[in-house]
Amino acid sequence: MPELNQAVDSEAIDPQSQPPQPFATECDLVMKGGITSGIVYPLAIKELSSAFRLRSIGGTSAGAIAAAAAAAAELGRQRFDAGLVAADPEGFVKLAKLPGYLGSPSADGRGTKLSALFKPLPALRSIFDVLMACVSDQQPGARILAVLATLLRRHWLAAGLALIVGTLPLWFSASSWAVALWLLGFSALLVAGTLIWRSARLLFQELPDNGFGLCSGMPENDDPQQDEALTQWLSGYIDDLAGQAQAFPGQQKPLTFSDLQAHGIDLQMMTTCLTLGRPFRLPFDDDENVRENKQFMFRRSEFAKLFPAHVVTWMVANARPPAEDQRRTDAAPADVDDLFNLPEPGDLPVILAARMSLSFPLLLSAVPLYCIDYRKKLQTQQYVAPERCWFTDGGVGSNFPIHFFDKPLPTRPTFGLDLGVADSASDQRVVFAQDNGGARLTYWRRFTEGGGAGSIIGFLSAALSVAKDWNHETLSHLPGFRDRIGLVRLTADEGGLNLAMPQSRILQLSEYGATAGREFVARFGAPGKTLEMNWENHQLIRLRLLLASLGEQLQHLDKGLQVTAGTTGDYSRFFSQPVGPQSYRFTGLGQWSADPATGLYGSQAGLAKWTLEQLLSVPRMAAASQQTTPGTRLDKRVPKPLPELKLRPRI
Structure with missing residues (x-):
């Protein structure tokens, strides 16, 4: 690898002497929610699996189902390659057959197996x-x-x-x-x-x-087709793709997040808590930064109506012991016997997360968890009983979490499979940016304006769509995003709530996904390909964006420190004076010197002060260089529009 400071004149490079373009062998994948539109995903995943190892996989709603299936299939492949299971689960082969299976007649002959998954109360x-x-x-x-x-x-x-x-x-x-x-x-x-x-x-x-849903996802006790209900079927399906029965013979262990993590597979999904008014990423975080998982509990009696028996049994057996402030000493015995803490994040069944993400309002029941309202506890200083928190479809909060696995500089591409609207069947159905200027323009969302109920419904529908989709819609058109997103456009009678789609339409939708998957492989994973929109192109875009947006943020930092310097609000006082909340103060105040022998700092205050000084040196060097040589501006010829760096919650 050439040194970072090695001078190279790009205009003088002989194209024949350039090394071959790099291609990716691993990828991440994020899929949008869309109820039955998720039928697009199985063949796309199959195509990606032919060129990439799937490492980080995420989605919302129907995209969460596809993500769970993709992660399970990758786990089955890794287990077989490592000799941990005797027979190949052939997860990706089974995924390729899924559209045909879902399009086949249901057992009762009243529609397809896809429509049979949704069994109303x-x-x-x-x-x-x-x-x-x-x-x-x-x-x-x-x-x-x-x-x-x-x-x-x-x-x-x-x-x-x-x-x-x-x-x-x-x-x-x-x-x-x-x-x-x-x-x-x-x-x-x-x-x-x-x-x-x-x-x-x-x-x-x-x-x-019924949890504010027409369907619970589980069959009735007298239903002769128990395995056709959505949650029951999906639980068995992902276990089969992963080779779970072979890996844990005789145990009926549901697929868990730790099973995936043991083989380097990171699965994440989005759900929305209506009670707390915010989205959550699943599995819940439980680290030094966020302690979400420890606050939630579940009722065994309620989960018995929403999940297969072996899943509930696993969760009860692996429930965390109650914390001190969760002791229910004055609660009724039946309540104590029925309420359990969630297992540790790694022990959460994947089917639980998928079902919490796929709770389309009014169609599928919301999932109830319980937690203590600590605002009440602080006010009363007494025992506060856990209250129900309703979790519904992840798409309410973020229907296309393309940001899930982003790092400052990627080590592998994160592909996004987006779903959009086609105005007519003749429109281009699978859309990729053809060059770095492509996909910058937003698709219009028109609605009837001629009066009547249609106009009002259209207006309200558009307003709701903007409220829930604006974040990923704006991200999707940014450089560094638009070159790695494949958009599949569907007409009004395709996907969505069209549960009764015929087999021919189901198979057609799956072919759109196959086309998208092949395009990703051709662009990012095919050795010797010379397509402009490739992995090297994406790496360069991300590097340029990082340096330009970081430079802009550091300029704001420099300006803020200059404005406050010498005033009572001077930030330098926090390195030397015991001011501000004691719990947040730096340790080693006034001890700024590094060890002469090692050059390392022995105090938090010294390291913090040095860090800030190093950050300030960047915009000052940039300003001096630009004044001497204007062509050195880091935002010159950078892809547009330039994103901004902001502090955001860990969702």
Whole structure:
């Protein structure tokens, strides 16, 4: 490797003498949420696995399901290569077959296996059927008729009684056609009102009791097709991809995050806590910076309705002992017996995180955890009982967490699989930036402006989309992001809530994913390729962005210190004077000298002061160099728009 200060004239380099362009052999992957749009991902993952070892994998909602499956398949590959399992789990081969499986007929013949994954609570079946009719790809008039037919089929007795009551006067008198028509119209309204009232009553009574979701993800006890329910199926599927039964014979051990971490696989997902008003990254952090995991508990009785029995058994057996401030000495014995601390982050089952990320509001039940409101505890200084915290779909907080695995300078590419909207079937479906100036322009999100309910719904829908998507939408168009994101655009009848997609459409969506996966391989993982948008191009962009944005931030630092120098707010006082909160003060105040023999600092204050001085030397050297030679500006010819460095929470 040439020395960092070795002078090279880029204009004088002979292209024939340049070393071959580097290519990546490992990658990270982040996938966006989108309910059934996730059918795009299996073949994309299969293509990536042919060229890369998957190291860090993340996603939200349906992207979390795909991330869990990808991580499990990579674990199965690593276990087999290491001789830890006798038979190859063939996880990536099975992933490639998944779209065909999900597109095949369900056991009851009422649709595909994809639609069968979503089993509503029996009491909420009519609401579920209405929702499916509303999101079907029929014309508006046909959708309205389908909704009415569904309601009549489910509530025929109430509708019949309403019709009889409304037409009762016609049995005794029909003095004129006008009166008859009026009574028939009134009867129709009475029937419609009855159907709406019955549905609303069901919705408002049963939905909260089912975790605010039509489907729990688990089958009913008398369901003959137990393995077709979403959580039950997914739990067994990811265990199979990972070779879990071979690795832990006879133990029924669910796949955990520590299983993945033992083979260098970092899986992360996003969930949203409505009660605490913020998103969380799963598994919960539990290190010297963030102690999230230790605050949460779960009820065994509630989890028994949301997860397979062996998963709940594992969590109870591996629950952390209660901390001192969690001792429930004055709680009811049944409450003590039912409430458990979450296991350590590594012992969390992957299916728990995937299900917490995939809790699409109203479709799938939210997941309840419990924690103590320490604000109450501080105010009362008494025992405070743990309260329920509702966790819903990760997409509410961050539907495309492309930032998950970013470091100042990447050692491998982090690919992003994004989902967007195609205005028509003829639009380009798989979109990659063709050069470094590509993908800078935002796709417009148009809605009807001509008045009526459509305009209002469109406006509110657009406002909601901006509220939850603005962060990743702005990131996706930045340099250093846009060259590593593949956008798959789907029409209104593809993916999303279209649970009843036919097999042909499911297979077509999966092919879009395969196309995206092959493009990533061609750009970043194919030796000898000379494509402009490659790994070396990405490395250079990231280096330029880091130096330019860091230089900008250090200029602000220098300016701030100059403004406060010599005033009562001078920051230098914190290295020598015992001021400010005692718990935050540097140790070794006034001891600034380094050891003459080693050049190392023996005090925190000395090292802190030296660090600040080194940081200040950068913008001052840059300013002096630019004044002498303007062409040395680090933001000259840097990719635009330049991002900014900011302090942000660890989410």
